[in-house]
Amino acid sequence: MAGGKQSPRQKMINLMYLVFIAMLALNMSKEVLQAFGLIEENLSTSNTALAEVNSAALADLNQKAATNAAQYEAAAATAQQVSKLSNDYNDYLASIKLKLTSTIEEGSEKDYQTQDKTDVLDNAFFVGDKLKLEGKEFKSNMNQYKNDMIAALGEGYPGVKSDLTSKFDTSDVSDREGLKREYLEYNYKGYPLIASKTKLTLLQNEVRNIQSDVMSQLLQGKLIQIASMNNYKAIVNLDKSAFFSGEAVTGSVVLGRYDDTTVPSKVVINGQEVNKADIKNGQIPLKLGSGSVGEKEITGYMEFIENDKIIKIPIESQYAVIPKPNSATISADKMNVVYRGVENPMTVAFAGIPDNKVNVSGAGLSKASTGYMMKPGAGKTVTITATGTLPNGDKVSDFKEFRIKNLPRPTGMVSKAYENIAKTRANLAISTVSAEFLDFDFDLTPRVTSFLFKVPGQPSVPVSGTKLSASATNVLRKARKGDLVQFAQIKAVLPGVNVQSVSDVTVEITD
Incomplete structure (x- = not known):
């Protein structure tokens, strides 16, 4: 029960609560126990499948790093560290489950109706109302896993880090009466054995899903894309570099990337082989004599080795030599x-x-x-x-x-999103309000100074800064599931620039 000094009346309520829990445990519906067992089976099957998928993803990244270290070595190193942390913590949770179920008679592992005892986990983690060393170790390992994973991920992965922070939080929990209760006591003490086992399997499922999420992002190249998008450039590839007045300008627009990890094995331009040492940041230097006035051609090819085969990419272009202009x-x-x-x-x-x-x-x-x-x-x-x-x-x-x-109107953001936003109250309470110039060519970042927070049926709360104040958080608690709360009248400043009013943001409450 809740720690700290308690009145005699509160102690009596706590005692009655324990008796009530004991009566519930004694009379626990066999169907409920069976349902817990089936859920635990499904979660275990899912965890096994996820572990296989994650293992295959790690092997794929390791293979890519072996053939293209410059591009995939960092991603593979992250994947290896995340996999080790996830596997080690998963094994620890498995050892806890094995210890808890060691008292089950052989052959009765799936007889979930007999797994209704509450004292197995209680004796493992508690001495009375106090945590045993094993209980403290359980919380310490959960926190260690969370912190080590966040450190291993480095920059990026805001969604994964948010999941780690929320799903592996061992801080005290407020019950329905608003009393603070210790994490293990609230989540595990007094529950039937099969319920506690299911909760531990669910924790393993969270570990595997987070690992899978990281692997997926690495394999899809999102990490590399985040690090290198500034190296992309739209290239207008005209059929000619000079056109006569009245002539249609024809060509195409392609996306090119400056990438020093993709270097051809051979480059030939107008019959001359280019020195590979001159290729910098994926750019092949071009230096030709202009010659006399008129149209000229650039021809050649690039060679790449792929799967022990030579791939030849042709180089074809034209340019025009024209007299000096007077405009x-x-x-x-x-x-x-x-x-x-x-x-x-x-x-x-x-x-x-x-x-x-x-x-x-x-x-x-x-x-x-x-x-x-x-x-x-x-x-x-x-x-x-x-x-x-x-x-x-x-x-x-x-x-x-x-x-x-004038500058366009900035767009209001909550956690870097501005439309179709849905959040739990807990996530929204720690979200950051910002403003951005979307689809704008200048890199300008307005600083939000204040906003008005609105919850349906509640008075609007003025807030200074970029996060919900204590007053706003109190109003947020009164929001119902499905309510649309609003961040309105967002004010932002930008030194030396007259910033227009920022657009409002609406967020749907999901819990």
């Missing part, structure tokens, strides 16, 4: 408009004229380490003018007008 190229690096309040990267150049021979001007424009930065002020448009000096000393000039737009 400037002025473009925004990321968009066809510029945004007020932020620095917009700009490229301003005259084709065929060195940068040191080009003068550029415009309201809010400044020189950067590479290119220019435009930070527009008031108004709806801004004009950039470029003047270039040709080798013969002649001047050529051009200009371009850009529209000025």
Whole structure:
């Protein structure tokens, strides 16, 4: 029962509660005991299947690491550590189950109606109301498994870490009367043997499912994708690099990746083999003489060795050599408009004229380490003018007008999600409210300062910061399953930028 000092009345209630539990145990329905046994059987079967799947996934990752260490070695190392931690803890839980069921007569393992005794686990973990060394060890091992797994996962895996934190939590539990009760006493003491065995099997199932979740993410390349998405780039592959006025521009857009783990065994361009030492970050250097004016072709191939076979990928492209132009190229690096309040990267150049021979001007424009930065002020448009000096000393000039737009409205987030969000009250109570500019080309992160928390049928609670306050958490407890709670009037700031009001977020309560 609950620890601490208790009144005589509370001690009497506790005693009556123990008597009531004992009476229930004595009169436990045989059907209920049988149901527990069937559930435990199904969980055990599921655990065996999951263990086989996890073992196969680990073997697959180890094989990939052996053939492509640069890409899969780190993932395989994580998988090995997660597997060892999961297997060791699963074996420990199995040893506890074996000890608890050692008193069952041989041949009666599936006679669940006889497994109604409550004193087997109680004697194993408790001395009266106090935990024995074995009980303390049980909690210590659970916490150790949780902490070691979180450390092994490193960066990423927010969902897995959330499951580890919630499903392997050994802190005291509040019962229906609001009294704090010790974890093992609340979850195991006084239960029939088959019920405790089923709970331990369920813990093993949680271990196997978490292990499977990590393996799945590693095998699907999500970890690698998280680490390397910044190396992807959309590449416009035009049929030609120059087109005549009035001619249709044709080609395709492909997704390319800078990847120094995928290096061809041989590269030939226009009859010349490329030195492999010159290939950096997956990029093959290209240096050709331009030649006379007209269309030129680039041909060649790349060779890769796959499963002891040579795969040849052709290289085919064209480019045009044209006379020096007399007009400037002025473009925004990321968009066809510029945004007020932020620095917009700009490229301003005259084709065929060195940068040191080009003068550029415009309201809010400044020189950067590479290119220019435009930070527009008031108004709806801004004009950039470029003047270039040709080798013969002649001047050529051009200009371009850009529209000025305000930043879009940030999107409100709860735990990095903004739509179709469903959470338990416990998870929502520790969730973080944030704001992001979705599908926006600039890396801007507004900081949430306050919001209004609304639960149906309850007064709205103003909150400062990014997490629910104590008052908001108290109101959250009054939400019912299926209620839609709202984070409204979210306020966010961004230094030097006028941030519009953030959109509201709605979360469905699932418990």
